[in-house]
Amino acid sequence: MHKIVDLASEESLLAHNRELAEKINKQLKERGIRSVDVMGAIGSGKTTILEKLSERLKDRYRIGALAGDLTTTIDADRIGAHGVKTFQINTGKECHLDAHFISHAVDKVSEDIDLLFIENVGNLICPADFPLGADKRMVVISVTEGPYMVKKHPYIFREADVAVINKKDLAEPMQVSVKQLKEDVKTISPGTRVVIMCARTGEGIEELILALEL
Ligand code: MG
Ligand code: ZN
Numbered sequence: 001m002h003k004i005v006d007l008a009s010e011e012s013l014l015a016h017n018r019e020l021a022e023k024i025n026k027q028l029k030e031r032g033i034r035s036v037d038v039m040g041a042i043g044s045g046k047t048t049i050l051e052k053l054s055e056r057l058k059d060r061y062r063i064g065a066l067a068g069d070l071t072t073t074i075d076a077d078r079i080g081a082h083g084v085k086t087f088q089i090n091t092g093k094e095c096h097l098d099a100h101f102i103s104h105a106v107d108k109v110s111e112d113i114d115l116l117f118i119e120n121v122g123n124l125i126c127p128a129d130f131p132l133g134a135d136k137r138m139v140v141i142s143v144t145e146g147p148y149m150v151k152k153h154p155y156i157f158r159e160a161d162v163a164v165i166n167k168k169d170l171a172e173p174m175q176v177s178v179k180q181l182k183e184d185v186k187t188i189s190p191g192t193r194v195v196i197m198c199a200r201t202g203e204g205i206e207e208l209i210l211a212l213e214l
Contacts, residue, residue, distance in 0.1 A: 017130050020099035024106065024133025028116065034061075035116040036212055037132045039156060040140030041149075042122030045166040047075045048199040049140060049208070050117050054082040056205055057115065057214060064109035065117040068097040075119055084117075085109045096126040099133055115214065128155040136212055142167040143176040150184035157189045162211045169198045 028035050040046045047067075054063055064085040067075040076088035087108040089101050097120050109116065118134055120127045124141075131137070139160040141149040144167055150157055157163060163185045171178050182194045193211040197204030 014129055017099045020103055021131040021133040024099055024102055025135065028106070028110070028133065028135075031110060033064075033110060033114055033116050034214065035118065035134040035136070036214075037118045037120060037127075037134035037137045038140065039120045039124065039127045039137065039160070040122065040164075041124055041145060044122070044140045044142045044145065045164075045197075045199045046119050046122070046140050047078050049164065049166070049197070049205075050075075050079050050119060051082055052199055052202050052205050053117070053209070053214075054079060054084045056209065058083055061115035061214075062113045063115045063117065064113035065119065066097075066102065066105050066109060067119045068101070068121045070094075070121065079117070079119075085113060091121055094121070095123050096121050096130055097132055098130045102132045124149070124153040124156050128153075128159045131159070136161045138162040138164065138212065140164040140166055141181070143171045143174050143178060143181070146174075147176050147180065150181055150188065154188045157185055157192060160189065160192050162193045162195060162208070163189075164199075164204075164208065165194065165196045166199050168196050168203070169201070 038046050065079045066087050068089045073088045076086040080086040087105055089105050137160050139156050165181050168178055185194050195208045195211050
């Protein structure tokens, strides 16, 4: 009995989140704002990628960013250093962002921007269940996380429009096959575009911009 009640309430929680996400997407579109939800584990390179994207795109768009993190403002500070209007969402103990956090935070940055990045909390599990209302969902993994990151997280790759395989320069010392990781993505989610990058040097950033249709 207890379990049935829990499942029902979880389902309604997810349905509520999806509804709110659709509303957020509509609001952003009405304001002429494109949006990207960036997911991936801590240390995969999400913030570095957003720094590089911001540098490349700052003449084309007025950019804003929401950064989700348990307690720190490290990511918002780093992205903000590139002239991006940022707002940190501290989730406390919550291990993912949800549409409710976004609905409250979006007004803090949405004035005078045309592009919104949302950096999710570093985790590859629950963000899959909680769309935030972004036009595109992107997931980042790095070769330093080992060879099974895709196989072990099928749900998030199915959700993602774009998958980045980052830190390609470290593939050889790590003895991880970039080609295999790409094949794993294509097996799990044929429609997901794969971009191979070295965010630190900026390699692959143009391809990522194309994949995100920015
Ligand atoms: Mg980060
Ligand atoms: Zn979570």
